Amino acid sequence: MQIRLYNTMTRKLEEFKPITPNHVGYYNCGPTVYWDQHLGNMRTFLNADILKRMLLANGYTVNHVMNYTDVGHLTSDEDTGEDKMEKGAARENISVWEVAAKYIKSCERDMASLNILPPTHAVRATDHIKEQIELLQKLEKMGFTYEIPGDGIYYDTSKFPDYGALGGQNLSELKAGARIENNGKRNITDFALWKFSPRDSKRQMEWDSPWGVGFPGWHLECSAMSMKYLGDHFDIHSGGQEHIKVHHTNEIAQSEPIVGKPWVHYWVHWEWLMLKDGKMAKSSGSFWTVQGLIDKGYDPMTYRYLLLLGHYRQPIVFSFESLDAAATGYKNIIRKVADLMNDKSGDTDQDLYQQWHDKILAPVSDNLKTAEALVVIQDLLKDKTVNNTTKLALFGFIDDLLGLQFIDRATKLHKLESVEAPENVKELAQKRLEAKKSRDFALADSLRSEIDSLGWNVLDSVDGFKLVKKQ
RNA sequence: GGCCAGGUGGCAGAGUGGUUAUGCAGAGGACUGCAAAUCCUUCUAUGCCGGUUCGAUUCCGACCCUGGCCUCCA
Known part of the structure; x- marks a missing residue:
C-alpha cells in the first residue's frame, strides 16, 4: 500500500x-x-x-x-x-x-x-x-x-x-x-x-x-x-x-x-498537546501524567483514543471534558465488540476482511490519518453484511495497527458478563420476572434491590432477564 | 522583530470545488412499569471582506483573531 x-x-x-x-x-x-x-x-x-x-x-x-x-x-x-x-x-x-x-x-x-x-x-x-x-x-x-x-x-x-x-x-x-x-x-x-x-x-x-x-x-x-x-x-x-x-x-x-x-x-x-491557556509543560507547574490519569480511575487507552481522534500535525487541546467524551466513545466501542463475542458463528469472510483491512490501513498509511480510520471502524461496526467472526478478526488487526486493545477490553467485559449467576440469585430473578408479569412492580423492585445487594445486576431482555455480575 | 501553524456545529475534531465526517452531549422514537443496553430518526457550523468560478467551507488576496517556535523543552 x-x-x-x-x-x-x-x-x-x-x-x-x-x-x-x-x-x-x-x-x-x-x-x-x-x-x-x-x-x-x-x-x-x-x-x-x-x-x-x-x-x-x-x-x-x-x-x-x-x-x-x-x-x-x-x-x-x-x-x-x-x-x-x-x-x-x-x-x-x-x-x-x-x-x-x-x-x-x-x-x-x-x-x-x-x-x-x-x-x-x-x-x-x-x-x-x-x-x-x-x-x-x-x-x-x-x-x-x-x-x-x-x-x-x-x-x-x-x-x-x-x-x-x-x-x-x-x-x-x-x-x-x-x-x-x-x-x-x-x-x-x-x-x-x-x-x-x-x-x-x-x-x-x-x-x-x-x-x-x-x-x-x-x-x-x-x-x-x-x-x-x-x-x-x-x-x-x-x-x-x-x-x-x-x-x-x-x-x-x-x-x-x-x-x-x-x-x-x-x-x-x-505537534503539541495544549491546555486551554497554553502548552502543557513541566515548567508551567501543573501537568498530568499517564499514571496520574490511572490514579484518577481512567483507562489509559482513553487517552490513546483521544489522541488518535486528532492529527499529529495539529495541536490537541487537552481537558478532562474532552477526555471524558473520549472515554465514553471508547467504552461504547468496547461494548459493541463484546457483543460481537456473543455469537461467533460463521467463518471469516476473506474477501470482506481484506476489503475492510485496506479501508482501515489506507488512511493511516496516508500521513497517519488515524481519525479517518476511527470513522471506518464506526462504519464497520454498523455494517450488517459483515459477520461477527470477520469483524472480530478485523478488530484484531485494528489492535495491531492502532494499539487500542479493543479485543482485550472487550474480552474482559464479555467474560464478566458470562459469569453464571448462583442458583439463589437466579431464583430471585425468576420471581421478579413473575412479579413483573402480574404487574406487582413494588415486589419486582424490592427483588431487584435484593439481587443488587448480592452483587448482581438484573437486566430485562426480550426473552426474560439477564444477570450480570457487578464490577 | 524573524519564522510557522491554525480559525469548522454545545464540545472534541476530520474530509471535501457542488450531495457537508465521526465521536461526545442534546432532542424525538422503537423497546419498557422503571432502569440498563441496543437500534432508528434528528437540530445546531465552516472568523471577516473581496476575487476566481455556473457554484467555495474547500482555490487566491487583504484584514481580524488565536496559538506555537526563535532560550532547555515532546
Missing part, C-alpha cells in the same frame, strides 16, 4: 520510499529524564508508535531507535544556565545517576500503560560518550570546530552552507531575528559540541576528552547514536516540532559533513 508522510525538509507530503526494500531505519527523539514524562511528552511517543505500527502493518521491518537524554545540559550557553539533571538530583536529594534511572523507569512504565511498543534500541547518551567524542574528532579534523577558552568546543555554522534548511531559514535571516547574546561565538547559531566542566565546582557527570574534562553538547548524542544503530543514512527521523529550528538543524549540521547528503530521508515532526 502506498505510504505518504509529510516531510518537514521539503514541506510536502511525499510518497515513502525506503533505502532498503521492506526495511525502515527510524529514529525518534526521546525525553530528557529529569522528571516524570507528562501527557504532552507521551503524545510524541504515541505518535512514533503509530508511525511504527503503520510501517509494520505494511510489511516493513522497523529498526526503531529512541534515546534517553540522561546528561544534563545547560539551558543557555552561559555558565549561569541551570542543568535539569543536576537540578532534579538536588530536588530529590539523590544522585544524577539515580535521577536518570528513576525517570527512565517511570517513562517505560507510562509507555507500557499506553501500549506503546518498546523501541528496538532504547539508548542512553551516557552509554555513548565514546561515540560522541569520535564524532567530534571527525568534525574537528574537517575544520568545523573552534574553542572558546574556558567554555567549550563549538561548531562553526558558517562553515556549513545548508545551515538552517530544515527550518526554512538561512544564516542571515537567523541573525536578523536573533534575540540572544553570542558570548564569544563566531555566529549567533553556533552551538556547543563539548562543554568544559566549571573550575570551581565538580559535576556529577563529566568525562575525560581530548579537549579536557567536561560533557558533550546536547545535539551530539542523537547524531552519534543514530549513526551507530542505524548506519550513516536512514529513513525517518522524528521528534517534537520545537526541535526543527535548533536541535534537528544542528544534528544535520553535525552529520551531513561526515556522511554526505541527505543524512536522513524523511523528517517528521509532532
Whole structure:
C-alpha cells in the first residue's frame, strides 16, 4: 500500500520510499529524564508508535531507535544556565545517576500503560560518550570546530552552507531575528559540541576528552547514536516540532559533513498537546501524567483514543471534558465488540476482511490519518453484511495497527458478563420476572434491590432477564 | 522583530470545488412499569471582506483573531 508522510525538509507530503526494500531505519527523539514524562511528552511517543505500527502493518521491518537524554545540559550557553539533571538530583536529594534511572523507569512504565511498543534500541547518551567524542574528532579534523577558552568546543555554522534548511531559514535571516547574546561565538547559531566542566565546582557527570574534562553538547548524542544503530543514512527521523529550528538543524549540521547528503530521508515532526491557556509543560507547574490519569480511575487507552481522534500535525487541546467524551466513545466501542463475542458463528469472510483491512490501513498509511480510520471502524461496526467472526478478526488487526486493545477490553467485559449467576440469585430473578408479569412492580423492585445487594445486576431482555455480575 | 501553524456545529475534531465526517452531549422514537443496553430518526457550523468560478467551507488576496517556535523543552 502506498505510504505518504509529510516531510518537514521539503514541506510536502511525499510518497515513502525506503533505502532498503521492506526495511525502515527510524529514529525518534526521546525525553530528557529529569522528571516524570507528562501527557504532552507521551503524545510524541504515541505518535512514533503509530508511525511504527503503520510501517509494520505494511510489511516493513522497523529498526526503531529512541534515546534517553540522561546528561544534563545547560539551558543557555552561559555558565549561569541551570542543568535539569543536576537540578532534579538536588530536588530529590539523590544522585544524577539515580535521577536518570528513576525517570527512565517511570517513562517505560507510562509507555507500557499506553501500549506503546518498546523501541528496538532504547539508548542512553551516557552509554555513548565514546561515540560522541569520535564524532567530534571527525568534525574537528574537517575544520568545523573552534574553542572558546574556558567554555567549550563549538561548531562553526558558517562553515556549513545548508545551515538552517530544515527550518526554512538561512544564516542571515537567523541573525536578523536573533534575540540572544553570542558570548564569544563566531555566529549567533553556533552551538556547543563539548562543554568544559566549571573550575570551581565538580559535576556529577563529566568525562575525560581530548579537549579536557567536561560533557558533550546536547545535539551530539542523537547524531552519534543514530549513526551507530542505524548506519550513516536512514529513513525517518522524528521528534517534537520545537526541535526543527535548533536541535534537528544542528544534528544535520553535525552529520551531513561526515556522511554526505541527505543524512536522513524523511523528517517528521509532532505537534503539541495544549491546555486551554497554553502548552502543557513541566515548567508551567501543573501537568498530568499517564499514571496520574490511572490514579484518577481512567483507562489509559482513553487517552490513546483521544489522541488518535486528532492529527499529529495539529495541536490537541487537552481537558478532562474532552477526555471524558473520549472515554465514553471508547467504552461504547468496547461494548459493541463484546457483543460481537456473543455469537461467533460463521467463518471469516476473506474477501470482506481484506476489503475492510485496506479501508482501515489506507488512511493511516496516508500521513497517519488515524481519525479517518476511527470513522471506518464506526462504519464497520454498523455494517450488517459483515459477520461477527470477520469483524472480530478485523478488530484484531485494528489492535495491531492502532494499539487500542479493543479485543482485550472487550474480552474482559464479555467474560464478566458470562459469569453464571448462583442458583439463589437466579431464583430471585425468576420471581421478579413473575412479579413483573402480574404487574406487582413494588415486589419486582424490592427483588431487584435484593439481587443488587448480592452483587448482581438484573437486566430485562426480550426473552426474560439477564444477570450480570457487578464490577 | 524573524519564522510557522491554525480559525469548522454545545464540545472534541476530520474530509471535501457542488450531495457537508465521526465521536461526545442534546432532542424525538422503537423497546419498557422503571432502569440498563441496543437500534432508528434528528437540530445546531465552516472568523471577516473581496476575487476566481455556473457554484467555495474547500482555490487566491487583504484584514481580524488565536496559538506555537526563535532560550532547555515532546
